[in-house]
Every structure is written in C-alpha cells, then in structure tokens.
Amino acid sequence: DSGVTQTPKHLITATGQRVTLRCSPRSGDLSVYWYQQSLDQGLQFLIQYYNGEERAKGNILERFSAQQFPDLHSELNLSSLELGDSALYFCASSVGRASGYTFGSGTRLTVV
C-alpha cells in the first residue's frame, strides 16, 4: 500500500457519459498530480494541484476537469467520453520533487 488511494479501480462506461475518479493523497502530501497512460504510451501529465490550488496544467482536454478539496483529496472529472479516453488514470502525491512522487494503483477506464 503506497498510501495513495484511488477509486474506483475499474470503470466501464459508454461514450458520451461522465465519470469521476477519486484520489486520496498520502498523509501530509499537499500536491496531487493526475496522469493518463494509454496503451503502450508513457505517462502523460494532465494537471497538478497544490493545497487546493491548480499549480500546473498539461495536455488536459477541455472535457476533463479536476479539483482538490480542503481535505486534500482530489477528483478528476471526465465528460463527453470518447473511445480514445480509455486508459489508466494515475494519481500521485508528493511533498516536493526531491522526494519523488508516490503513485496510487490507478483507475482503469474503459469506454465502450
């Protein structure tokens, strides 16, 4: 157990639908990062939150949004889902880059 909890582990939904992925960071970590891993691809950075504020944005689609709540858990919302959104979505948390990220085990999203 890495200390970063992601739910659900698996999600199957239809095109056009909306889903919410949840992440609880490791205790004490203020930063939360979201990454997408498509088949045979690397980890693509989506967005970072630090203590409730958006800190950095990657190639996140406009159909996707995220937030970090006062208790530091984060949610990634994916809407108007397309087949190409099928991927593993990872959340990670950290106290700073020198300590590296701690990743959760991911949510596997399948859009049918």
Place this chain on the structure above:
Amino acid sequence: DQQVKQNSPSLSVQEGRISILNCDYTNSMFDYFLWYKKYPAEGPTFLISISSIKDKNEDGRFTVFLNKSAKHLSLHIVPSQPGDSAVYFCAASTYNTDKLIFGTGTRLQVFP
C-alpha cells in the same frame, strides 16, 4: 513533442548480469531526473533520482548516470534479479516546477 525518450521498448537480460536502461531528453532546462519501476496492475514506484549537479548516484544495486552534454541518462542494475522484471520509466523536471515528464518506458525481463 516527446521531451523524454526511451528508445528501447524492451530489454532481456540473464539473471546476475548487468541491465542498462537508457533515456534521452531534449529540454536543457531539466535539472532533476528520476527512475520509476512499474509492475502490472500497480502504480509506478520511485527507484532512484539524480540532480543535474551530479553525474552519478548509487543506491544498492541501482546506479544512475547522467551525461548532461549528451542529454542522456542511464540506469544500471547489477546484479539483475528476476524480481527486477518490470517496466522502467525515466522522468525529468525543471527547476521551477515539480511536474514530472515521463518517457514511454522500457520493459525489462530478467530470465534465469
């Protein structure tokens, strides 16, 4: 634009021998580099890191080498063990952000 590249999708090494995983980057602003290991159905786990002020960092069987002039880093695993079989990602960040840019990964298989 893939700023961090791992050109070898896979590597097969005999147990006890050295495994060398390579990574190239294009952004000269990167000043911190990390290696992560990923097993199936799990999130990536932090392995070892190196700052750009160093050219080598060692942790047990794992050593990372950084050649800034060539924009190249490598991970050496000696001796390789079957439990090292996993996908290895290199990642990099710039001084003004703790956002990590990941490579596409190299699948290492260590056989008896």
